[in-house]
Amino acid sequence: MINLRIPGPTPVPPEVLEANARPMINHRGREFAGILDRVTSRLKEFFLTKNDLFILTTSGTGVMEAAVVNTLSPGDRVLVISIGAFGDRFANIAKAYGADVSRLDYEWGKAADPEDVRRALAADPAIKAVLVTHNETATGVTNPLEDIARVVREFDKLLLVDAVSSLSAIPVRTDDWGLDFVVTGSQKGWMVPPALGMVSVSPRAWEAHAKAKMPRFYFDISAAKDYLGRGQTAWTPAISVFYGLELALDMMAREGLENIFARHRRIAQIVRDGVKALGLELFADERFASDTVSAVKVPEGVDGKALQKLCEDEYDLIIAGGQAKLAGKIFRIGHLGFVSEEDVRAALDVLAKALPRVGFAVPAAGSGG
Amino acid sequence: MINLRIPGPTPVPPEVLEANARPMINHRGREFAGILDRVTSRLKEFFLTKNDLFILTTSGTGVMEAAVVNTLSPGDRVLVISIGAFGDRFANIAKAYGADVSRLDYEWGKAADPEDVRRALAADPAIKAVLVTHNETATGVTNPLEDIARVVREFDKLLLVDAVSSLSAIPVRTDDWGLDFVVTGSQKGWMVPPALGMVSVSPRAWEAHAKAKMPRFYFDISAAKDYLGRGQTAWTPAISVFYGLELALDMMAREGLENIFARHRRIAQIVRDGVKALGLELFADERFASDTVSAVKVPEGVDGKALQKLCEDEYDLIIAGGQAKLAGKIFRIGHLGFVSEEDVRAALDVLAKALPRVGFAVPAAGSGG
Structure with a gap:
């Protein structure tokens, strides 16, 4: 059994995979309208919002683009x-569409400071x-979004x-915290x-949308809204993923x-404690360490790629490497969605076995399993 | 058994549906790289091209947008x-991104005349x-693309x-006909x-791309090309559909x-002959009638919606209505992809039974089944 421990795509429960295999239906017919209505309502509960919510057939990057092009005009100053x-x-998305981008950058591994935002x-x-990442998948850091x-x-x-x-x-308490355009995948x-990407749109975001002049078509939320009124998506949706999503939302x-939330907090703590017990160091500032993905420093003298390959080839554990400037410097363990304590304990056990084979001596206490 | 006879989503073979239910894998790992490589090569065979080919996670409308934004600049004059x-x-996509659009419009149901294109x-x-629809799904007409x-x-x-x-x-003979940017879903x-949307990009299209200033990010083929070089898609792909696509391409x-091609021609002819035998009239100019979707006029005095509903509720046949200004005036039968003679004969049999129930007298010869 493969233990897929990357921060997405995440494992899918067997019954959801089965739902994925249901035959096609007419995306402009009554059955799909029912699915779309139920899934949209359920998603609002999880977004903790009464705002409009739309489901677009795209990846996370696509809904990030949707946030930008639906609310801004070229030349708009954004932080x-x-x-x-x-x-x-x-x-980069904001720049590509002509926004005037001011940046507030932090050392990778750190969280943003709300007081810096105030000053800016x-x-x-x-x-x-203001455009902000809530949970930075690349570094395993969660920003203090509420603040x-x-x-x-x-x-x-x-x-x-x-x-x-x-x-x-x-x-993510969309309405309580006053979040205008929230996107997920x-x-x-x-x-x-x-x-599928999902987006929620506040009344304030709709006001901005009415004046927003960035070009858009596929990601236009006006089209999404028009069609949703008829029980449809604007463009042909990823029907199989809708089938699974309805079931997954029921389970959730x-x-x-x-x-x-509590399960993710508990499991993330197990990962962080386990990693440290192995003698490894977390990459993220621990006060803001993410409950969905943990970034771990590759120890001095260890080849990160070799560790990843060994885990995969001999132990059926799939972990992620570092992205961009962190390539080779960190590895990442995903622990979000369909994840149990057993899943992450199994991953830690594999690391305890694999690390010595790539030249890292695990402390006696850490290899206990 | 439902007979899904709309022009997309089309029926999916059972073994392809099963492939759809395979567990997730790392989209930045070796297994996915293998799938991406095999699927991309196979698709080039079907596009009849040696051009670059990319697979984007989006619907058909998304790849139409990709064609526009990757090759044009705001203000560019297009036909x-x-x-x-x-x-x-x-x-509308070209206009949304600021192209200066000149239109060559035809009465719905007719095909474009290459001599008009020459004059324009x-x-x-x-x-x-020049932007052109090869097969107009809304009217059941195939344009003479080669000419x-x-x-x-x-x-x-x-x-x-x-x-x-x-x-x-x-x-669609991409290279023989010199097609620069071809998109499908x-x-x-x-x-x-x-x-999934697939696009092929000719060297001429790449030259245009180098100068094209329309904003783009998610649909940027430069990003797609960079990542394909590493055996990846730029953004997280619809993995389950990739599983199915690999298998479907093997079957094809x-x-x-x-x-x-021959099967589609033969089956389309059965539909056209059958529809006429039922006393119905094709909407499309028959010289250019599509081999993937047939548009049929709703007879005088018949409620098209009632016919559609009756076919669905009592005979498990799903047909499509008319779009935009054709709503209520035509119905459409899809016959593309996973389709056999039996599928369309069954659909014709249902129409022979359903039409009299909505007030249309089928000629004796047509109800033979």
């Missing part, structure tokens, strides 16, 4: 808070929107949130395969959202 | 040939690119082709669920592309 590769991506907004009243959102609300700016690898696993905390509703 | 709703969509290009040398392409080549313009509902079922002729390769 992008980047703590890693996905923050950089948000900035106070210093530059032209800023119209950042409070500052952004004080200044009455638009807040676009990449919650791709946090939503449904780490609390099916292959992360939702226990289904990739292909049975577990309960707060219980899901 | 859009529209014979129906999907031609209009191509024009001769009259307006500023035109940089249109010959004219476009004479004038040395860029040719962007929406082959969403033709490719793999109706001949997984849920049409490919026998897999929706979520066993049948052989020319045999697949």
Whole structure:
């Protein structure tokens, strides 16, 4: 049995995989309208929002683009808070569409400081929107989104949130925190395969949308809204993933959202404790370490790629490497969505066996299994 | 057993549905790299091209947008040939991104005339690119693409082709005909669920791409090319659909592309003959009637919606209605991808039974079954 421990695509429960294999239906017919309606309502419960919510057939990057092009015009001044590769991506998307990007950058491994956001907004009243990664998958760091959102609300700016690898696993209280455009992807905390992105749109984001001049067509939320009124998606949807998503959301509703959050907190702590017991060092500032993905420093003298390959080839454990400038310097363990304590304990056991084989002496206490 | 006879999503063979249910893997790992490589090579055989080919996680509309934004700049003069709703969509995408759109419009049900294209290009040398629908799903008409392409080549313009509902079922000879940017979608002729769009890019299209200034990020083929070099897609792909696509392409390769074309021609003729035998009239100019979808006029005095509902509720036959201005005026029968003579004969039998129940007297010869 493969233990897929990357931060997405995440493992999919067997019954959800089975749902994935149901025959095709008419995406403009009554059966699909029922699925779309139920899934949309359920997703709102998990987004903790009464805002409009749309499901687009695309990956996480596509819904990040949707956030930008639906709310901004070329030349708009925006503040992008980047703590890693996905923050950089948000900035690059905004730049590609002609936004005037001001950056608040942090050393990778650190979280953003809401007071810096306050200073940046106070210093530059032209800023119209703040773009922020909630959970930075590249570094295993979760930003203090609630505190950042409070500052952004004080200044009455638009807040676009990449919650791709946090939503449904780490609390994102869309309405309580006043988040305007929140995006996530099916292959992360939702226990289904990739292909669907979900976005929530606040009344404030709709106001911005009415004036937003960035070109858009496929990702246009006006089209999504028009069609949703008829029980349809604007363009042909990833039907198989919808089948699975409806079932996965039922399973999640049975577990309960707060219980899901607690499970992720508990399992993440097991990973962090286990990694340290192995004599390894976490990459992230531990006060902001993510409950969905842990980044671990590759120890001095160890070949990170060789470790990854050994885990995969001989122990059926799939972990992720580092991205961009962290390639070879960290490895990452995903623990979001369909994940149990046993899954991560099994992963830690494999590391205890594999690390000595790539030249790293695990302390006696850490190899206990 | 449901007989899904709409022009997409099309039925998926049982073994392909099963492949859809395989567990997730690392999209940045070796196993996926192998799938991506094999599927990409196979698709080139079906596109009849040696051009670059990329697979994007999106619907047909998304790859139409990819064709536009990757090759054009705002203000570029383009000629859009529209014979129906999907031609209009191509024009709307180009307009949304700031192209200066000149239109060559035809009455719905008719095909474009290559001589009109010649006149339009001769009259307006500023035109940089021609955008054309190969097979208009909304009207059941196939444009004479080879002849249109010959004219476009004479004038040395860029040719962007929406082959969403033709490719793999109706001949599209990408390299022989000199097609620059060809797009299609997984849920049409490919026998897999929706979520993947495929695009081929000629050297001429790459030259245009190098100068093209329309904003793009998710659909940027430069990113797709960079990542394909590493055996990856730029963004997280619809993995389950890839599983199915690999298998479906194997099945298609066993049948052989020319045999697949012949099967579609034969089955389409059965539909057209059968519809006429029922006393119904085809909507499309029959010289250009599509081999993948047939549009049929709703007879005087018959409620098209009631016919559709009756077929679905009592006979398990799903047909499509008319789109946009054809709503209520036509119904459409899909016959592309995983389709046999038996499937369309069964559909015709249902129509023979259902039509009298909505007030249309079927001639004695037509109800023979």
